[in-house]
Amino acid sequence: xxxxxxxxxxxxxxxAYNTALCRDxxxxxxxxxxxxxxxxxxxxxxxxxLVVAVSGxxxxxxVWHLLSKLDYKADGVYVDLGIGDYSEVxxxxxxxxxxxLERTVHVLHVRDIFEKGIDEVARVIRRVPCSACGMIxxxxxxxxxxxxxxxxxxxxxxxxxxxxALFGNVLYWKDxxxxxxxxxxxxxxxxxxxxxxxLFLCSExxxxxxxxxxxxxxxxxxxxxxxxxxxxxxxxxxxxLEGESPGTKLQFVKGYLRKVKISPVEPRELSYxxxxxxxxxxxKCNMCRLLERLKSVKGMEFAEYNGGCPDESKAMMT
Amino acid sequence: xxxEFDGMTHEVDKSMEVSRLLQQFSVxxxxxxxxxxxxxxxxxxxxxxxxxxxxxxxxxxx
Numbered sequence: 001x002x003x004x005x006x007x008x009x010x011x012x013x014x015x016a017y018n019t020a021l022c023r024d025x026x027x028x029x030x031x032x033x034x035x036x037x038x039x040x041x042x043x044x045x046x047x048x049x050l051v052v053a054v055s056g057x058x059x060x061x062x063v064w065h066l067l068s069k070l071d072y073k074a075d076g077v078y079v080d081l082g083i084g085d086y087s088e089v090x091x092x093x094x095x096x097x098x099x100x101l102e103r104t105v106h107v108l109h110v111r112d113i114f115e116k117g118i119d120e121v122a123r124v125i126r127r128v129p130c131s132a133c134g135m136i137x138x139x140x141x142x143x144x145x146x147x148x149x150x151x152x153x154x155x156x157x158x159x160x161x162x163x164x165a166l167f168g169n170v171l172y173w174k175d176x177x178x179x180x181x182x183x184x185x186x187x188x189x190x191x192x193x194x195x196x197x198x199l200f201l202c203s204e205x206x207x208x209x210x211x212x213x214x215x216x217x218x219x220x221x222x223x224x225x226x227x228x229x230x231x232x233x234x235x236x237x238x239x240x241l242e243g244e245s246p247g248t249k250l251q252f253v254k255g256y257l258r259k260v261k262i263s264p265v266e267p268r269e270l271s272y273x274x275x276x277x278x279x280x281x282x283x284k285c286n287m288c289r290l291l292e293r294l295k296s297v298k299g300m301e302f303a304e305y306n307g308g309c310p311d312e313s314k315a316m317m318t
Numbered sequence: 319x320x321x322e323f324d325g326m327t328h329e330v331d332k333s334m335e336v337s338r339l340l341q342q343f344s345v346x347x348x349x350x351x352x353x354x355x356x357x358x359x360x361x362x363x364x365x366x367x368x369x370x371x372x373x374x375x376x377x378x379x380x
Contacts, residue, residue: 001360001361001362011358012358020360058376204377205349207376212351226379231379232377232379235379236349239349243347
């Protein structure tokens with residue numbers, strides 16, 4: 001297959017666009033697509049202090065790398081869930097990227113706060129690990145923005161993540177979530193940070209190819225708790241459709257973005273946690289309840305890893 | 319050729335196109351990338367007997 005731009009040997013075929021590209025032209029294509037998403041949805045400006053929610057996977061490390069290439073200033077934040085080797089390897093990959101980009105990564109160790117890993121924390125509050133993980137991550141990611149003055153939290157959610165979530169929300173008509181999907185979730189001043197998804201229109205396959213072609217060393221293993229996740233089933237169904245009709249996922253998500261403008265749903269009324277100020281539906285947020293319940297005395301303390309600095313100032317600082 | 323797939327290494331004797339190899343391992347081009355001798359390749363790439371192939375799963379999430 002030949003590259004549609006330069007005529008050289010292609011390394012990836014993009015059937016949704018009826019094209020094939022070589023390494024350099026694919027990287028350029030993907031970076032232009034992300035840049036266009038940032039501009040079109042007004043996600044953030046060049047001089048804003050950003051923080052990327054990193055997991056060690058292809059999407060978050062790629063978006064961090066990509067933003068740096070596009071000359072945006074972004075640090076990282078990682079929640080170490082205390083899942084043995086999986087968490088350790090993930091953190092090693094993240095530090096490697098922090099060194100490459102010469103940026104800081106903030107790390108919150110769940111075991112330091114609760115003296116338990118995520119699976120034990122989940123058991124205490126009678127949730128599945130993914131639910132407890134989501135709750136803690138949403139809180140922590142927001143907290144780092146509010147505490148350290150980052151104006152937006154960047155996540156690596158890609159087209160397939162959005163299509164799968166949308167598919168699940170339509171399938172079960174989850175009105176409370178259905179109309180909330182967007183590349184940009186606005187901030188609530190002083191309480192909730194702006195959340196942005198520059199990879200909203202980039203497929204998972206494109207992001208994996210970008211990581212491979214850019215020499216990004218990411219963790220291939222899946223979180224051991226995500227193996228039976230519903231979203232993986234939805235992705236399998238959508239990928240089968242995509243195989244038969246290329247462009248299906250893109251049409252699905254783009255069609256949604258066109259419709260969402262005319263289908264607003266009144267949000268439930270929020271209040272704010274009396275202890276920390278985080279938005280919640282009662283007088284105290286779930287995280288503060290959890291800290292109380294597990295009698296955590298340490299509170300929310302981040303370690304810092306300064307990538308690219310000389311060894312003595314690189315060590316984790318709290 | 320040696321084919322790394324799902325944490326295991328398999329030996330495949332016959333030379334074939336990448337699309338045929340994907341079929342043989344029952345995976346689709348939507349869910350897997352194919353890296354041959356450290357180079358990403360398209361589905362029409364012809365594999366040789368001494369190639370080192372990696373099938374990389376692209377789907378993640380929870």
